[in-house]
Amino acid sequence: MPTVRVYVTLKPSLLDSAGRTVAGSLRNLGFKELEDARIGKMIELQVEEYSEARVKEMCEKLLANPVIENYRFEVAP
Amino acid sequence: MKVAVARFPGSNCDQDALYSLREDIGVQAEYVWHGDSSLAGFDAVFIPGGFTYGDYLRCGAIASRSPILSAVSEFAKSAKPVIGVCNGFQILCEAGLLPGALLRNAEQLFVCAPVHLRAENRTSLWTQGVDRILEIPIAHGEGRYVCDEATLERLKDEDRVAFRYVGPNGERGEAYNPNGSTDDIAGVLNEKGNVLGMMPHPERATRSVLGLSDGQAILKALTLVGV
Numbered sequence: 001m002p003t004v005r006v007y008v009t010l011k012p013s014l015l016d017s018a019g020r021t022v023a024g025s026l027r028n029l030g031f032k033e034l035e036d037a038r039i040g041k042m043i044e045l046q047v048e049e050y051s052e053a054r055v056k057e058m059c060e061k062l063l064a065n066p067v068i069e070n071y072r073f074e075v076a077p
Numbered sequence: 078m079k080v081a082v083a084r085f086p087g088s089n090c091d092q093d094a095l096y097s098l099r100e101d102i103g104v105q106a107e108y109v110w111h112g113d114s115s116l117a118g119f120d121a122v123f124i125p126g127g128f129t130y131g132d133y134l135r136c137g138a139i140a141s142r143s144p145i146l147s148a149v150s151e152f153a154k155s156a157k158p159v160i161g162v163c164n165g166f167q168i169l170c171e172a173g174l175l176p177g178a179l180l181r182n183a184e185q186l187f188v189c190a191p192v193h194l195r196a197e198n199r200t201s202l203w204t205q206g207v208d209r210i211l212e213i214p215i216a217h218g219e220g221r222y223v224c225d226e227a228t229l230e231r232l233k234d235e236d237r238v239a240f241r242y243v244g245p246n247g248e249r250g251e252a253y254n255p256n257g258s259t260d261d262i263a264g265v266l267n268e269k270g271n272v273l274g275m276m277p278h279p280e281r282a283t284r285s286v287l288g289l290s291d292g293q294a295i296l297k298a299l300t301l302v303g304v
């Protein structure tokens with residue numbers, strides 16, 4: 001059964017306050033090279049049969065909000 | 078005037094809303110369930126706050142796809158009053174009934190405090206009775222209103238910014254914006270002005286024994302609508 005991985009990320013123009021906090025924590029741990037961190041979601045879907053059009057529809061109908069997020073997906077190897 | 082208070086798994090301001098509407102605003106109010114697909118017999122809808130579906134995926138995302146929202150959408154088109162407060166605002170944005178979205182507060186904190194609000198629009202069904210700076214509580218972790226620049230210009234041009242966070246005398250300033258919202262926006266209206274979404278909780282401020290009663294200025298609008 002194919003597994004599809006959907007990656008949903010906040011648009012680059014929007015402040016990711018959670019990511020900024022994580023970046024601050026990593027810097028506190030000594031990772032001074034860190035400039036920024038951004039947090040997204042990875043959603044694994046198990047489908048009976050893979051259809052690019054159907055997964056795109058799932059992303060647009062629910063998984064991502066086009067006002068604030070971008071998405072991409074791939075079939076897991 | 079009979080108001081439907083929509084309940085979803087994870088709503089937690091539903092009882093406050095029902096009580097406030099009945100006891101303090103003086104209108105009829107009844108619950109409707111998220112799985113209901115009809116609002117027959119109702120004249121207005123209140124979508125209360127909470128953490129519907131545990132805020133899974135995005136705040137309001139799952140609730141906005143439930144059957145009752147199709148009915149709310151039809152309702153909104155017919156120019157009847159619809160208000161979404163806090164999570165209710167997030168649900169209306171996710172449903173596409175209001176523009177923009179609400180993200181994690183800029184400073185990562187859940188903010189629970191009274192704020193001052195200035196009604197920018199004074200002519201809509203919801204804001205016509207607001208003639209002064211209001212003090213109303215907020216209680217949210219994800220209330221940072223965002224929209225793209227074109228949408229923001231449109232909201233301003235069309236007089237659809239319902240409320241902005243301001244100081245006690247109505248002055249703008251970063252110090253008065255509790256969550257980093259774009260342009261200090263606390264609430265917005267749809268094109269017709271009958272759908273209002275706002276992060277502050279008017280239903281928690283409708284009698285003086287609660288400390289604040291300025292929510293009356295907004296919710297009393299429901300008594301002015303001819304039905």
